Amino acid sequence: MKKSIAIDMDGVMADIEQYIVDWYNKEAGTTITRDEIQGMEDHGLFPDKELLLKILNTEGFFRNLPVMDGAVEVVKALMEEYEVYVVSAAMEFPLSLFEKKEWLAEHFPFINWKNIIFCGDKSIIDTDYMIDDHIKNLDFCKGKPLMFTAYHNVNLTHHKRINHWNEVSGLLKEFEEAAE
Numbered sequence: 001m002k003k004s005i006a007i008d009m010d011g012v013m014a015d016i017e018q019y020i021v022d023w024y025n026k027e028a029g030t031t032i033t034r035d036e037i038q039g040m041e042d043h044g045l046f047p048d049k050e051l052l053l054k055i056l057n058t059e060g061f062f063r064n065l066p067v068m069d070g071a072v073e074v075v076k077a078l079m080e081e082y083e084v085y086v087v088s089a090a091m092e093f094p095l096s097l098f099e100k101k102e103w104l105a106e107h108f109p110f111i112n113w114k115n116i117i118f119c120g121d122k123s124i125i126d127t128d129y130m131i132d133d134h135i136k137n138l139d140f141c142k143g144k145p146l147m148f149t150a151y152h153n154v155n156l157t158h159h160k161r162i163n164h165w166n167e168v169s170g171l172l173k174e175f176e177e178a179a180e
Contacts, residue, residue: 011133063099070165090118
């Protein structure tokens with residue numbers, strides 16, 4: 001039986017950081033840079049919270065996110081050895097549910113619909129590994145948590161870190177060898 005991996009979308013498969021910074025700057029007339037947000041929590045990131053909510057609830061926002069560099073190739077390769085599930089919190093922003101489904105169909109058409117889980121709380125997920133950028137999900141991971149580097153977690157050190165998709169296979173192999 002294959003081991004299982006839960007993979008988050010936003011900030012892991014989809015490169016949301018620069019996308020949201022650019023969109024916010026355009027709407028607010030600000031010049032926030034990706035470097036300036038390193039180490040900041042989500043709640044302190046953008047001064048105009050109403051504008052941020054408007055952006056996140058704008059049709060097309062989640063549908064048009066760029067794909068994280070290396071994600072498609074690595075996820076496809078992982079599927080040869082692991083049962084891969086895409087797990088995304090898609091309940092908070094009503095348009096995101098459909099848009100995330102469409103985004104996956106375009107960029108990851110090889111992932112079966114049965115392996116896509118949209119939820120509100122990821123603590124129910126019970127996989128051998130979880131790749132996510134938010135510690136609120138990783139801290140409750142039932143398997144081995146793997147933290148994908150993002151602006152909001154760069155100062156955190158209590159989970160094994162992934163900086164780029166090209167590190168994933170080697171890290172999983174390390175875990176497998178250590179378990180033997």
